[in-house]
Amino acid sequence: MTYGIGNTFTQKTVDALQISPFSLNIDESTSNNNKRILAILASYFCTKQKRVLVEHLKSVELIKVDTKSVLHAIDAVFSELSIPWNNLVSILMDSCAVMRGSKNGLEVKIRQGKAPQLLDIDGDSCHHIHNACKKFCGPFEGYVEGLATDLHNDLKWSADLKQMLVEVCEMLDIPFTTPQRFLAHRWLSCYDITAANNIMMDAFRVFYYGFLTTEDKKLYKSPVRDLLGKRNVSTSGMDRMKEIWHELSNKKLTEDGQLRKERIIEKVIVKHKQTELCTSAVLKLLKEFVLLFQKKSPMIHLLHDAQEQLLRDFMACFVKAELVVHKSAAQLKAMNPGIDEGQFSRKSDMFVGIKAEKIIKESHSKDIVVMDFLKRASTSYIQCATHMQKKLPLDNAMLRAVSAIDPDARGHNETVKCLKTLRDSLRHFLSDDDVEKLSLEVHRFQVDTSLPSLKKA
Known part of the structure; x- marks a missing residue:
C-alpha cells in the first residue's frame, strides 16, 4: 500500500489540493508504541465525483507537541507536497490551548502568518460533547465507568470464566456480549458500554454470586433464586448453575483479581439498585448528536441549529419547559442553570429514563439511595448544561451563516443576509464575476421550489 496504490491515492489528493480550496482536520494522538502522531485529513470537492471527499493526507511523528512544533510540521508537509496555503479554507481541531488558544494557539498563528483568509468554524463539536459527557458523569464519581472497566478486565484474560458466563447467559436467555473497555478519551463510550452491560446485568448477578463467601451466599440466596425463577431456568439448568458456582468458589485468585x-x-x-439508577438515559441525546456529525458527508449546514436544539432538549430535561421552549440560541447561552431561581423542575420530575423512574416510584420517598441519586443527577445536569453553554459555539457568526445553505431555511430575508455574509467570508476564493453570479444565486435560491427538503429526505 505504501509504495503501490497508496502512493497513487495520495498523489490524487495532493493534485486536487494544489488547485482547489480545501479544509483540514488535524488531531494529535499517541500510537501503540507511545509515539506522538499528528494525523492530517483533507476535505475538498472532487469535480469528477461531484461530492466532497475526506482523504488522509499525512501522518507526522512529533517529538514535542506545542504550537510551534505542530505549525512547523504542517508547513513542512505543505512545502514537501507543494500545497499552497492560499487554498486553505478552514481547520477543524479540538479546543485545547495548543490548537485554539486565543493568543498563541495554532489557529491564531496560521491566520496571522500563513492563511489570513482562514474561516473561524470553532473547534470540534463532537469533542465538546464528549467533554460534556465527562461533566455529566463527574458527580457519580466514576461509578458505572469503574464497573465497566472491572468487568472488562475480569473476563479479558480468563477464557474459562468467559465460557461459564456464556453458559449462564444461555440458561437465562440473555444475549451474551463481551464487556467492553471504557475509553477515557471518548467519554460517550460509557453510554454504549453501560447499555450493553445492563442487558447482561441479571447474568452478572447470577454469575458473580458464585464468588460470594458462604455466609454472604445465604444472605443473597433468595433474590438470586427469585431471579432464576423469573427467568424460567430449567431443573437441568439449575443443576449446571450449582456446578458453575462450585467451580467459581474453588477458583484460586490473585490479590488483584x-x-x-x-x-x-x-x-x-x-x-444493584444504585447501579440500575446510575444508568443515565439522557446521554442518548449527546450520542445522537455525535453520530450525526461523525459522518463523512458535509454536515456543517446543520451544525448551528443542531447545537441549539441539543442544548434546548437537554435543558428541558431538568428545567421547566416554558422557560426554554421559545428561547433563541443567544438566550439559551445566557441562562444561568447554576442558580436556582425557580427555573428547575422538581427533582422527582427530571428525566432519568424509564428504568430509573420505575425504581423511584417503587421506592419510599425518603429512600437514601434514591435521594442521593436525584441529588447527583441534578448536579450532573447543571454541570453538563453549563459546559455546553460555555463550549458550544452558539454565537459563531460563520456557523450561523452556513446554516442558511439548508434548503429548509430558504424563503426568508434573514437567509439572504446570512448567505451574503458567507459569500463575503469566501471572497478570497472568488473572482468579481463569481461574486456577481453568487449574489444572484442567493436571491434565486430563496424562491426555488424545486429544491428538496432535507428534513423530509
Whole structure:
C-alpha cells in the first residue's frame, strides 16, 4: 500500500489540493508504541465525483507537541507536497490551548502568518460533547465507568470464566456480549458500554454470586433464586448453575483479581439498585448528536441549529419547559442553570429514563439511595448544561451563516443576509464575476421550489 496504490491515492489528493480550496482536520494522538502522531485529513470537492471527499493526507511523528512544533510540521508537509496555503479554507481541531488558544494557539498563528483568509468554524463539536459527557458523569464519581472497566478486565484474560458466563447467559436467555473497555478519551463510550452491560446485568448477578463467601451466599440466596425463577431456568439448568458456582468458589485468585471481584459484587449484587439508577438515559441525546456529525458527508449546514436544539432538549430535561421552549440560541447561552431561581423542575420530575423512574416510584420517598441519586443527577445536569453553554459555539457568526445553505431555511430575508455574509467570508476564493453570479444565486435560491427538503429526505 505504501509504495503501490497508496502512493497513487495520495498523489490524487495532493493534485486536487494544489488547485482547489480545501479544509483540514488535524488531531494529535499517541500510537501503540507511545509515539506522538499528528494525523492530517483533507476535505475538498472532487469535480469528477461531484461530492466532497475526506482523504488522509499525512501522518507526522512529533517529538514535542506545542504550537510551534505542530505549525512547523504542517508547513513542512505543505512545502514537501507543494500545497499552497492560499487554498486553505478552514481547520477543524479540538479546543485545547495548543490548537485554539486565543493568543498563541495554532489557529491564531496560521491566520496571522500563513492563511489570513482562514474561516473561524470553532473547534470540534463532537469533542465538546464528549467533554460534556465527562461533566455529566463527574458527580457519580466514576461509578458505572469503574464497573465497566472491572468487568472488562475480569473476563479479558480468563477464557474459562468467559465460557461459564456464556453458559449462564444461555440458561437465562440473555444475549451474551463481551464487556467492553471504557475509553477515557471518548467519554460517550460509557453510554454504549453501560447499555450493553445492563442487558447482561441479571447474568452478572447470577454469575458473580458464585464468588460470594458462604455466609454472604445465604444472605443473597433468595433474590438470586427469585431471579432464576423469573427467568424460567430449567431443573437441568439449575443443576449446571450449582456446578458453575462450585467451580467459581474453588477458583484460586490473585490479590488483584480478588479485589476486582469484590468491587464487581458490591455493584451488581449488594448495590444493584444504585447501579440500575446510575444508568443515565439522557446521554442518548449527546450520542445522537455525535453520530450525526461523525459522518463523512458535509454536515456543517446543520451544525448551528443542531447545537441549539441539543442544548434546548437537554435543558428541558431538568428545567421547566416554558422557560426554554421559545428561547433563541443567544438566550439559551445566557441562562444561568447554576442558580436556582425557580427555573428547575422538581427533582422527582427530571428525566432519568424509564428504568430509573420505575425504581423511584417503587421506592419510599425518603429512600437514601434514591435521594442521593436525584441529588447527583441534578448536579450532573447543571454541570453538563453549563459546559455546553460555555463550549458550544452558539454565537459563531460563520456557523450561523452556513446554516442558511439548508434548503429548509430558504424563503426568508434573514437567509439572504446570512448567505451574503458567507459569500463575503469566501471572497478570497472568488473572482468579481463569481461574486456577481453568487449574489444572484442567493436571491434565486430563496424562491426555488424545486429544491428538496432535507428534513423530509
